[in-house]
Amino acid sequence: MSGPYVPEIAIDRNGNEHIVQGWQGDFYGGKLGFWLFMFTEVLMFGAMFMALAYYNTLHPQDFLDASASLNRLLGGINTVVLLISALTMGLGLLNMRVGKVKEAKQMIWATIILATLFLVIKGFEWRAEYNHGIFLMHDQLLPESSLALGQKLFFGLYFTMTGLHGFHIIIGIGLMIWLLKRINAQKVTPDHHILYWNIALYWDIVHLIWVFVFPYYYMIGAGGATGGH
Amino acid sequence: MSKTYFDETHCAIGHPKSKFMQWMLTVDHKRIGIMYAAVMFFYFFIAVGTAFMMRLELLAPGGQFLDGDTFNQAFTLHGVIMIFLFIIPGVPAVLGNIVMPLMIGAKDVSFPRLNWFTFWLYVVGTFIALASLFTDAGFADTGWTFYAPYSINTSTNVIFTLVAAFVLGMASILTGLNFLVTIHRLRAPGMDFWKMPLFVWGIYATAWIQLLATPVVGITLILAIMEKYFGIGIFDPAKGGDPVLFEHLFWIYSHPAVYLMILPAFGIMSEIIPTFSRREVFGYRAIAISSASIAGIGYLVWGHHLYTSGMADTAKIIFSFLTFFVAIPTGIKFYDWVATMYKGKIILATPMLWALGTIITFTIGGLTGVTIAMIGVDIHLQDTYYTVAHFHYAMLGGVVFLFFAGLHYWFPLVTGKMYNEYHGKISFYLQFVGFNLLWFPMFIAGYYGMPRRYFDYLPEFQIYHQVSFLGAVIFITGLIYMFVVFYKGWTKGEPSGTNPWNATTLEWHLPTSPPPLENHSKVPYVDFNPYEYHHGQPVVKFDYKTMQRID
Numbered sequence: 001m002s003g004p005y006v007p008e009i010a011i012d013r014n015g016n017e018h019i020v021q022g023w024q025g026d027f028y029g030g031k032l033g034f035w036l037f038m039f040t041e042v043l044m045f046g047a048m049f050m051a052l053a054y055y056n057t058l059h060p061q062d063f064l065d066a067s068a069s070l071n072r073l074l075g076g077i078n079t080v081v082l083l084i085s086a087l088t089m090g091l092g093l094l095n096m097r098v099g100k101v102k103e104a105k106q107m108i109w110a111t112i113i114l115a116t117l118f119l120v121i122k123g124f125e126w127r128a129e130y131n132h133g134i135f136l137m138h139d140q141l142l143p144e145s146s147l148a149l150g151q152k153l154f155f156g157l158y159f160t161m162t163g164l165h166g167f168h169i170i171i172g173i174g175l176m177i178w179l180l181k182r183i184n185a186q187k188v189t190p191d192h193h194i195l196y197w198n199i200a201l202y203w204d205i206v207h208l209i210w211v212f213v214f215p216y217y218y219m220i221g222a223g224g225a226t227g228g229h
Numbered sequence: 230m231s232k233t234y235f236d237e238t239h240c241a242i243g244h245p246k247s248k249f250m251q252w253m254l255t256v257d258h259k260r261i262g263i264m265y266a267a268v269m270f271f272y273f274f275i276a277v278g279t280a281f282m283m284r285l286e287l288l289a290p291g292g293q294f295l296d297g298d299t300f301n302q303a304f305t306l307h308g309v310i311m312i313f314l315f316i317i318p319g320v321p322a323v324l325g326n327i328v329m330p331l332m333i334g335a336k337d338v339s340f341p342r343l344n345w346f347t348f349w350l351y352v353v354g355t356f357i358a359l360a361s362l363f364t365d366a367g368f369a370d371t372g373w374t375f376y377a378p379y380s381i382n383t384s385t386n387v388i389f390t391l392v393a394a395f396v397l398g399m400a401s402i403l404t405g406l407n408f409l410v411t412i413h414r415l416r417a418p419g420m421d422f423w424k425m426p427l428f429v430w431g432i433y434a435t436a437w438i439q440l441l442a443t444p445v446v447g448i449t450l451i452l453a454i455m456e457k458y459f460g461i462g463i464f465d466p467a468k469g470g471d472p473v474l475f476e477h478l479f480w481i482y483s484h485p486a487v488y489l490m491i492l493p494a495f496g497i498m499s500e501i502i503p504t505f506s507r508r509e510v511f512g513y514r515a516i517a518i519s520s521a522s523i524a525g526i527g528y529l530v531w532g533h534h535l536y537t538s539g540m541a542d543t544a545k546i547i548f549s550f551l552t553f554f555v556a557i558p559t560g561i562k563f564y565d566w567v568a569t570m571y572k573g574k575i576i577l578a579t580p581m582l583w584a585l586g587t588i589i590t591f592t593i594g595g596l597t598g599v600t601i602a603m604i605g606v607d608i609h610l611q612d613t614y615y616t617v618a619h620f621h622y623a624m625l626g627g628v629v630f631l632f633f634a635g636l637h638y639w640f641p642l643v644t645g646k647m648y649n650e651y652h653g654k655i656s657f658y659l660q661f662v663g664f665n666l667l668w669f670p671m672f673i674a675g676y677y678g679m680p681r682r683y684f685d686y687l688p689e690f691q692i693y694h695q696v697s698f699l700g701a702v703i704f705i706t707g708l709i710y711m712f713v714v715f716y717k718g719w720t721k722g723e724p725s726g727t728n729p730w731n732a733t734t735l736e737w738h739l740p741t742s743p744p745p746l747e748n749h750s751k752v753p754y755v756d757f758n759p760y761e762y763h764h765g766q767p768v769v770k771f772d773y774k775t776m777q778r779i780d
């Protein structure tokens with residue numbers, strides 16, 4: 001007996017009717033659920049920031065030195081790229097809500113391109129660091145190298161956190177491509193765009209995390225340093 | 230229009246014809262709950278078997294048939310299964326899934342497909358957890374706590390277990406999220422938070438813990454994996470890391486996790502006690518709020534696991550006092566339950582027996598917990614059998630006992646049949662006596678210095694281990710007995726009718742038993758409290774055609 005969903009009615013003792021909230025088409029519930037899920041992301045990165053802050057207090061000078069050697073130019077460009085991508089994502093959602101589906105799709109494409117750009121720049125950065133002997137399981141980060149312990153801790157967490165963040169970007173690109181398919185299939189429409197809404201929220205969290213990653217890794221060593229390599 | 234599941238199959242994907250596939254793909258919360266139960270109890274018996282092997286080994290001093298390394302793997306396997314595969318999903322995944330939506334008058338959870346996905350994520354997690362049993366390196370030997378740096382350096386296969394714990398944690402987060410949204414969104418009209426049954430309150434508080442604590446341990450396990458396989462320094466002092474940091478991060482989750490186990494179990498107690506005392510629950514709001522405050526304070530006490538690990542004295546004192554505080558809301562609940570029974574018409578059916586038994590065993594478990602929350606005492610008792618006995622009294626004598634109580638209580642709801650009361654009671658007494666014989670002597674042995682996680686011991690401890698072994702035999706007999714009673718009840722039991730216990734909450738006011746796929750055919754308007762009894766009779770009555778009140 002498949003059919004469109006018709007909400008049920010409950011009747012109280014005075015004969016008044018009350019609509020029963022079903023799980024079907026519960027826009028508010030869908031948003032609430034995704035907000036909660038995003039909160040777990042914040043906690044995951046929060047725990048890593050805690051570890052970072054803790055080791056920072058143990059090795060303040062090593063952390064400044066290590067941070068000073070990061071490439072602030074590329075990191076800064078990436079920050080701008082991500083911020084703009086958050087804007088395009090938001091604009092797309094606004095377009096969708098007022099029924100401009102085509103413009104919304106263009107904005108999603110713009111976001112995908114910016115996200116890819118971010119990854120490319122990140123790749124160049126990691127490559128340069130690799131060439132300087134700084135990479136996971138490589139040269140200076142090996143246990144037997146003479147690099148200061150604090151610096152090793154810093155870089156270990158740096159690669160872990162930026163790596164995990166990059167992984168979120170990749171997932172985000174996948175989600176956006178899926179979203180485009182759903183829009184084309186008319187499954188996501190101006191009247192029913194919870195999926196879009198939640199992916200936009202996801203993208204906001206991803207850029208928000210970066211907004212914390214960037215200063216803590218790149219900027220703490222900026223004072224008095226001469227810039228990146 | 231969004232897709233609805235208003236058809237016969239209720240499946241996440243397609244419309245399979247075969248009954249088997251209909252179950253595998255089902256989005257129906259009741260079926261998912263039953264499948265959880267099947268998987269979980271399967272693993273539970275493996276863990277009980279492992280525990281029995283350990284008890285057998287401990288029957289006499291010296292090594293008999295398990296050498297030290299195997300014993301290490303045995304208690305790790307036992308702990309990992311019991312904690313991550315059995316008791317953390319535990320009550321929420323089984324009874325929460327089956328009963329909670331019924332109690333609030335919902336047709337399903339808020340995200341039925343996510344629920345289906347979560348179940349299979351859980352199953353995948355259990356496979357990963359046990360896969361390392363069949364690899365060359367062998368199962369982890371770190372204990373279920375994976376303390377660094379040992380877990381980083383051991384040659385056994387820790388990674389599978391860590392990944393599994395992460396995946397299972399993910400499943401736990403998603404369950405919690407689903408329940409939170411369900412409870413916020415899908416309550417029947419008129420049911421505000423103060424009209425929810427207390428089991429729903431328990432699930433609600435639990436869901437917050439699942440959501441807020443699990444990500445932290447998830448990332449901790451990821452960091453440990455990064456350290457072990459990508460060489461970053463984080464917990465291993467040789468690389469500049471701090472092993473105590475691991476302990477902090479681990480217990481920031483794992484202490485709230487013990488409340489995550491017990492709160493829904495307390496919820497079961499709060500259902501059973503009023504129903505079988507035929508009285509309105511005493512202090513409804515106090516019980517509800519104490520669940521929430523246990524969840525809250527439970528976050529701030531993790532440091533009591535680190536008294537011997539190196540921590541500032543000030544921090545120790547603060548953690549010690551905060552730990553005492555948790556006992557207050559817990560105590561409030563116990564007094565409320567006892568006060569509910571006062572002058573009630575108590576009916577000693579099996580669920581009530583389990584609930585009463587738990588009042589005894591959990592009190593022992595809880596009070597011994599307060600003793601080791603004291604810093605000085607804990608320095609002496611940490612890592613002895615006293616602690617092990619404490620948490621078995623709390624988890625087995627608290628959570629698992631109440632879980633069993635709930636299984637009896639809701640058995641007629643799920644199966645539509647009645648188990649045999651007489652045999653149910655026998656199995657209770659066997660398990661109750663067996664359990665106390667099994668774990669009480671260990672308080673004494675631990676107090677005299679029997680360390681935990683040892684396969685060998687001094688001869689003077691033998692008598693305790695012998696009594697304990699006897700207890701294990703009786704307990705496990707009772708356990709098997711109980712499952713036979715369930716099996717017989719399910720296959721041959723008398724039809725129970727929809728409300729065999731004369732209970733008041735909504736899950737007992739369904740059109741049929743077991744409930745149909747869409748649950749309530751009509752949702753009532755809820756303008757009454759969950760446990761309204763007058764002279765031992767339920768106050769609220771419905772016209773089952775329209776679900777309007779007719780009292």
Ligand code: HEM
Binds near residue numbers: 309372629681683
């Ligand atoms: C059938 C009844 C049970 C028996 C006979 C039993 C027995 C044992 C034994 C002998 C140990 C090893 C103690 C040591 O050497 O340190 C142990 C550890 C443990 N048990 Fe149980 N147990 C039972 C049920 C449970 C249940 C129901 C749970 C939790 C839900 C549980 C959780 C644990 C945990 C977490 C450990 C610690 C493992 C570790 O040290 O890493 N047990 N149990």
Ligand SMILES: [Cu+2]
Binds near residue numbers: 484487530531533534
């Ligand atoms: Cu604790």
